[in-house]
Amino acid sequence: MVSLRPCLLFILLCIAMINLAHSNNDRKAYIVYMGDHPKGMDSTSIPSLHTVMAQEVLGGDYKPEAVLHSYKNFNAFVMKLTEEEAERMAEMDNVFSVFPNTKYHLHTTRSWDFIGFPQNVNRATTESDIIVGVLDTGIWPESESFSDRGFGPPPSKWKGSCHNFTCNNKIIGAKYYNILQNFTEDDMISPRDTNGHGSHCASTVAGNSVNSVSLFGLASGTSRGGVPSARIAVYKICWNKGCQVIDMLAAFDEAIDDGVDIISASLESPSIQHFPYFKSVFDVASFYAMRKGILTSQAAGNSGPSLYTMSYHAPWLLSVAATTFDRKIVTKVQLGNGVVYEGVSINTFDLEKKLYPLIYAGDVPNIAGGHNSSTSRYCIEDSLDADSVKGKIVLCERIHGTENVGFLSGAAGVIFGLIYPQDLPxxxxxxxxxxxxxxxxxxxxxxxSIRNATATIFKSEEINDGLIPFVPSFSSRGPNPITVNTLKPDITAPGVEVIAAWSPLNPLSSVKGDKRTIQYNVISGTSMACPHVTAAAVYIKSFYPNWTPAMIKSALMTTGNHFSN
Structure with missing residues (x-):
């Protein structure tokens, strides 16, 4: 008779292995925050404390690589936990908070003149001693905006370094962070910028003056940062899969030690959440920076126009909303009957005023693909008949995102209807x-009303906007839900149609196959407003190097111009 005991043991072992596999798969990265370092404990001993805590929570599941990262300036560490393990960790003595790792979103020729900051503004000789830490997608060092011609060596206080990157006397630091090693094949594993966003923000703060820049003739003029003599330290935390919170905290940690004077972070939480102070990783990081005398300038977010659409309200943050300025880019369409309509986009194409057949998307569904007019009229991807749209201008009832233009590659042009305010070209x-x-x-x-409707779309043009400045619809709003007598956001700055440096590795549009490489780009968002205020803060610090972050913030908020129509 065959004994069942070995079989039962084998089955139980299989079940245990399956459960262990499921447990490991369910584990996600968490940040364990414990406040200040324990008194009397050297910072080099902190990782061993974190290891002991990990062993206590994981028990028999503990492995030496369980602690993914220990921070230096914050008594915090990263490890992978299940929800149950995270709850147990949160109940341990001296644990202040346990944060799940999340992703952040990335949120000029005329802008500086508009806010009363001309090229010949009085400068302090100490401007070149100030170092701006930019947390973003990296930087494109070949841009003229980042040339180090005329720059001397970095300030002696600088302790930073450059990883897999050749720095110069303008870009004096360059590091990258991806603790989870969550790369894609299109990521460049270095501080180099393949996106363009980081270069745009860095050059708006401290880019050199570069003459005769434009975007295919649009927004032409001299591109410059607010403090062109300041130094730049780059901390690349954003990749093709987003910006991880654990990487952002690591960048803050090293920026504090490296010796930056101001941190600029054009980042936004992916969801609108109102965390109490110190229950947000960004609040924690910026608080410790503030304690070291480092002001953090942060984009307020692009989740407007409703109230309470900001995620971070800490009083030590300088939160920046966006405004328009006196240059506005518009695009016009003219119908065959001569009527002209004005809309928004940044259209660099020139149809040479030739009239093209104009069709309605609802009349040309991709029937073979299972679509009818109910989907084709909205120009849902693959919903239109390719042969019917070829060489024609297509009228769509609603836009569903920039990726949708890819399916209209054979069309001469597209007109989209909008159900929301049109202020984000x-x-x-x-x-x-x-x-x-x-x-x-x-x-x-x-x-x-006509058998053969026609139209043409003109190349975009610049006009003077008499309604300026106003806060565009996309800019996140207050008030502050945590401390009701503290207003948020703190300040506004130009954030619509700002031109600045770009990475030539990222084409003008997000559609695959677009071959238009550019050195300077016009984009909008509170991401563009944030570096304007960062530069203003640097300018103040260059004259008053001993001022605290609170003093600089107060000076900006109480002496800025107030516009009214």
Whole structure:
């Protein structure tokens, strides 16, 4: 008779292995924050404390690599935990908070003149001693905005370094962080910028003056940062898969030790959450920076226009909202009957004023692909018949994102209706503009009233906006839900249609196959407003190097210009 005991033991072993595999798969990265370092304990001994805590929580599941990272300036560490283990960790003595790792989002020629900061403004000789830490997608060092011609060696206080990157006397530090090693094949594992966002922000703060820049003739002029003599230290934390909180905290940690004077972070939480102070990793990081005399300038976010759409409200942060300034880029479409409609986009294409057949997307569904007019009228991806749109301008009822223009690659142009305010222009892979829903209906009426409707889309043009400045719809709003008598955001700055340095590795539009490489780009967001205020803070610090972050913040908030119409 065959004994069942070995079989039962084997089955139990298999079940245990499956459970262990499931347990490991369920583990996610968490940040364990414990406040200040224990009194009397040297910072070099802190990692051993973190290891002991990890052993206590994981028990038999503990492995030496369980602690992924220990921070130096914050008594905090990163490890992978299940939800149950995270709850047990949070209950341990001296643990202040346990944060799940999340992703942050990345949120000029005329802008500095508009805010009363001309090229010949009085400068302090100490401007070149100030170091700006930029947490973003990296930097493109070949840009003229970052040349070190005329710069001497870095300030003696600088302790930073350059990893897999050749620095100069302008870009004096360059590091990258990806603790989870979550790379894609398109990521460049170095502080180099493949996105463009980081270069744009860094050059807005401290880029050199570069003459005769433009985006295919748009926004032409001299591109410059607010403090062109200041030094730049780059901390790349954003990759193709996003910006991890654990990497952001590591960048803050090293920036504090490296000796930066101000930190600029054009980052936004992926969801609107109102954390109490010190229950947010960003609050913790910026607080410790503030204690070291380092002011953090942060983008307020692009989740407007509703109230309470900011995620971070800490009083020690300098939160920056966006405004328009006196240059506005508009795009126009002219119908065959001569009527002209104005919309928004950054259209660099020139159709040479030639009229093209104009069709309504709802009339040309991709029937073979299972679509009808109910989807094709909204220009859902693959919903239109490719042969029907080729060489024509297509009228769509609603835009669903810039990626949708890829399916219209054979079209001469696209017109999208908008159901929300039109104040966030973007560049696309073909002639395109966004118009109001009312104008979209009027154009549709024209199409139905004539047998052969035609239209043309003009290249974008610049106009002087008489309604400026105003806060655009996308900029996140207050008030402060945590400390009701403290206003947020703190200040506004130009954040719409700002031109600055770009990475040539990222084409003008996000559509695959777009071959238009550029050195300077026009983009919008509170990400663009933030470095304007960072530069203003650097300018103040260059004259008053001993001022605290609170003094600099107060000076900016109480002496800024107030515009009214």
């Amino acid at each position: 973007e560049a696309y892979a073909l002639p395109e503009l966004l118009i109001t829903q009312w104008d979209q209906r009027l154009i549709h009426s024209y199409i139905t």
